[in-house]
Amino acid sequence: MRQIRLNAFDMACVGHIQHGMWTHPRDRSTGYNSLEHWVSLARMLERGLFDGLFMADILGVYDVLEDTPAPSLRNAVQIPLIDPLALVPAMGHGTTHLGFGVTCNLAYEPPFLFARRMATLDHLTNGRIGWNIVTGYLDSAARAMGLSEQMAHDDRYDLADEYMEAVYKLWEGGWQDDAVIRDRATGIYTDPAKVRAIHHHGKQFNIDAVPLWEPSPQRTPVLYQAGASDRGRIFAARHAECVFVNGSTRANVRRIVDDLRARSAPRPMQAFISIAVVTGRTEKEARDMMEDYRRHASVEGALAHAASSLGIDFARFGLDEPVRVTGSQAIQSNVEAITASIGPDWTTRQLMDRFILGSRQPPIVGSPEQVADALMSWMEEADIDGFNLSRTVMPECLETFIALVVPVLQARGVFKTAYEPGSYRQKLFGNGDRLPTGHPADTARWRPFSIMPAVFDHRR
């Protein structure tokens, strides 16, 4: 069996997916705005040999429930929320091997600025940065940026395709690998003949510029994506190296993964699902802990989150009334996943029974052996490569996992006992630091620049 990949799944906020957990006396999520909180987490994950820390992000507030942000504010449902990119340098300084996958919405920032930001993080982390490409789905985020609403779904992906073309050119196309000479004796840092300006003139973006940064270890960050719609899957298959799959059952996930791998072939693609794990030394200890956690769960918080994820204001239905999904507001791919999982005519109460302390899948609750069994059977039945472990009570949910489950997985030979050397991409795929030939970034790679003669002697 292949090796299990493990990421911690987190967000730079108090309540990420399992809402209400911050009220648990042992929870430390309210420390989300301190650097020590994140550096300690990163070091713990590295001790546990996690592949990465995966950071979600949104740029708007969840305001669909009751048509107000009030329930999200009360329950700290992804608000307050700070910029996840800012956590990476401190965590990168405190660790050596851990990868960082950060969600960034490409809809609102010029490609040149964003490309420099990510290249900077790739330099500073020695090649440990990944990017979860999102185009956003919240009208509230669009209004924050000066638009009246989101672009239409498929238009967002067209824009995203052009954005990717632009950033590939900036990351891969400006500087040859040997452009930097750094020769103190001759005083030449960069050979100008090996640097060229990037010219991109498309429907959405125009760029005429020399990328300001020298090549970073990976050049292009490891690319993650989570497109579920048909258009989203075309995008994922074209660009992504790792995908997150939201499908409530193993069979559903497998269908999606098979489809994505077929579309991206022969380029390999790693697939992840998000899951919560509650474990203890024994099954009973785990179940008791789950009961304890459930007492701190917030129904209002879970509903506020689900309402925006699905585009449905549950306040318009009774708790036991079938939720009628009407056209334009609903986010179809997410609604379909719920219907596939619960069945037609599902109610708000059924949704909440399922979602409290879960997300697309109910949490795995059990002894370390039971958790290992469940993870391994997910891997086999759904043909996935690993998991984004979503947090419950922090940091004990991860401390427990690392202390109890990781040794079981190692004993079974399905989890590494030491990090491999190299960049995040090299660690994940074992095929070098750079994107492989065949990936669309390859067509953006450098060609020599016309040689500029020096008019002045460059040394006095």
Next chain:
Amino acid sequence: MRQIRLNAFDMACVGHIQHGMWTHPRDRSTGYNSLEHWVSLARMLERGLFDGLFMADILGVYDVLEDTPAPSLRNAVQIPLIDPLALVPAMGHGTTHLGFGVTCNLAYEPPFLFARRMATLDHLTNGRIGWNIVTGYLDSAARAMGLSEQMAHDDRYDLADEYMEAVYKLWEGGWQDDAVIRDRATGIYTDPAKVRAIHHHGKQFNIDAVPLWEPSPQRTPVLYQAGASDRGRIFAARHAECVFVNGSTRANVRRIVDDLRARSAPRPMQAFISIAVVTGRTEKEARDMMEDYRRHASVEGALAHAASSLGIDFARFGLDEPVRVTGSQAIQSNVEAITASIGPDWTTRQLMDRFILGSRQPPIVGSPEQVADALMSWMEEADIDGFNLSRTVMPECLETFIALVVPVLQARGVFKTAYEPGSYRQKLFGNGDRLPTGHPADTARWRPFSIMPAVFDHRR
């Protein structure tokens, strides 16, 4: 005499102002893309009780000399260059008191994204972030962002005024100081009645959004600015708390400072100039060191930098021919400063004699006592508050300054012997963490939000 404020003046690149220094055998500037480089620097500055680390930035390449970026590339003149904001979290984690003033161009990023980025850094550093507001002056940066050239000078400041209004609303106007309750017992993190959406509808920006972040210690970062033109001074007087003044002589600087203080009164304003210091245990040691450094200076690098700063392609003139400044390309305020300093009909050679290892002012070279004398007379004669020390050979130029000059300044009672507690703003002005009333940010401050009733019990 008032206390001297000291910032280190740096940039996330190899060559900042004194070009060619990276070729010196003891220079470590080529480590600019490693976190340890910056964390060590920040810790050294904190040991030396520096007020801040000030980071320059540009978004384009210097390509005016010979109409190509080749001279800048060869000499590493601010290229390669990475994102300075990414250095702050690691340095913030490694220090407790040091402030961080970071240059960010407001022309290309939506106010909402930028406001979250800076609020995040203010949270993570516990209120130690400052912002040097720039509108950019490089056509090469505009072309990187999809424009054919810069906006006209005064139009950039009009846009900047509206940008400031928007970010003040986002930083100051969304969340009341007591909005966050963080009560585990009731499960209420934020009181929604104390948070409101921001609505900004101006000529350039439209925002309808709840700021995603809770109030950070300073809310608005400490505001730096360096506007030299008349329009720039109006902007600085309106917004800035600290200004950088580029005027080659003490009398010039004093005129500018007097003018800025008169315009901003009664609000206090701190004024800084940038200067290079070369010191040793004796005057002879300092002069020998200066000679050693000069042997590594790059004329081509200095010219490439000056050509873009002034908007003049020196390759069109002989070395000893008066430089004719023709209209549209030239950056008038910078050209005027040179003419005021050297006199009319200056030549490229005269400029280089002045600029090699200096910038607007020649470097201060001398024993620790001589350096202290020079700094103190600058303070008195130009009525400034402190200095941005630009780097020569790093880190020895700062190590030497801290070891030799700081104790002399302390013995004379003009430099602190310990940090004051509090945020960057509190340390600088002693008047609290927030901008004072009377500052335009004050008008953006919160008013209560309409109370939203809860339809669902927020706890199960």
